[in-house]
Amino acid sequence: MNRRNFILATGKAAIGAAISTTPLVVVGKNRSRLSVLFTNDWHSRIDPFPMDGGKYQGLGGASKRAALIAKIRNQEKHTLLLDSGDIFQGTPYFNVFGGKLEFELMSAMKYDAATLGNHDFDNGIDGLVKQLPFATFPFINCNYNVEDTILKDHIIPYKIFNKGGTRIGVLGVGIKLDGLVSKKLYGNVVYQDPIQKANEVAEQLKTKLKCDLIICLSHLGFDYKSDKVSDITLAKQTSHIDLILGGHTHTFLETPKQVINNRNKVVNILQTGWAGINLGKIDYERHSNLEAQIGGNSMVKIN
């Protein structure tokens, strides 16, 4: 495919107008390629939205998402499938089964990791721990201190994935629970500064653990008018995070929001909206000794 066709094909999925003027790299054989697939805030939307004339009627649905993921995996050698929290709450499936089916379906789709959202505490810590045996993937968070709770040993601060020789460090951060979730439900989970914690973990992933790419799963929310900590503020103050996959604010981002970090490097922020309406996909290419580069991105509507 030549450049012109590529640009045509890329269309709205191109990462901003400025980028479209950069030269293309022709793909050869000596490369590793990674497709990062992601969701957030799917809120127990097991079935597509009902056909009731609503704004999202017919959209979403775990079955369609699973088929799409399988198709992509069939074409991409290396994939990561990640979720940024608020898996729970929103349909009778959660009210009746407490999140069991959500976790079972995510396990069947072979999610690699997820972080915790505020609604994942809606049945209390007990309610969450009770469903964890149905999840074959880890929950990653570095700013909730869970030492004094039964979540201890169930939450990890980061995980490193090795995909075709590329080391990908995945960490997670969560929103302040006070005011969002009843204290009765989150118990002794202690919220700590997500920026400080994320930076500590990212530093470790980058320097000590030699990760090539660092992804932060965030349930902080995309952006706020107030000075509340968000993905934007996190991105600005980070040194080593390459990509923030966000949640909480149900923000539909077609293309990555690019923010300059404290080392004058670009951090990309993405979020898929909510309810499994979209599957996010961002591809990285790594050529020999070069840094991993973004190969493209798309938001696929689950129609």
Add this chain to the structure above:
Amino acid sequence: MILYSNHTKSRNAVLLIAAILLIGCNRKAFTHVSDARLNQFDTSWTETNSKIDKMIRPFREQIKQEMNEVVGYSSKEMVKARPESALGNVLADMLLNFGIKEIDPEIDLCVMNYGGFRVPIPEGQITRGKVFELMPFENTLTLVTITQKQLAELADHIYQKGGEPFSSSSIVHLITLDSTSLFTFYDDEMNSKEEYRILTSNYLADGGDGFSVFLNGTKREDSRWLIRSAIIKSLQENTSIEKPLNGTIDGRIILDANE
């Protein structure tokens, strides 16, 4: 640093220079890579997965059954209407009592919106599914504190709308006289408070349905309670065949009192 390509050496050299220029900038080099696969799905996807369908099916069947569970009883069919209705009154009263018990004992007034209650409550059994139809939204109970002046604005807005469901633990009337609308409470102390704590939905607290007065409130406290869950819990705890829900039109809204 070598970039492989199927093309000529000179092309490679150009690409190499391009790549060096890119890497040379003090930011991560973003390069779109020519690849048809990237955009194959970028519009939409409609296929389903039979394995996942099979996993969901028994849960879906059980949900159907759960939705048929009887959670409460009603003495009669209650339909919404303006300025007030048995449906609006009974639900505002129910949510007020729920809020006082579960959220904050110091609630002065509960205000909901006519548009938020989607279907009538039937006579006899009320199923869980019926409550989902009545309140399909994921709206939550929210407390907004407003000033006395804003309470008058709120009363005027409800008047302009032709009536919205509300309730208070003190007997309350919304009276409109000479185009001025006011809430008047039976308990006189309630009439002279500086601030009022209003239980409403997060939707109205966000200024939905023209309730912009809530955006200027002095304080907002969101609760974790879905309005739907509050209704179901209230029905389960407070109604039975012997003691069914029984809303009435009690004249709490008196529009154009001088006519």
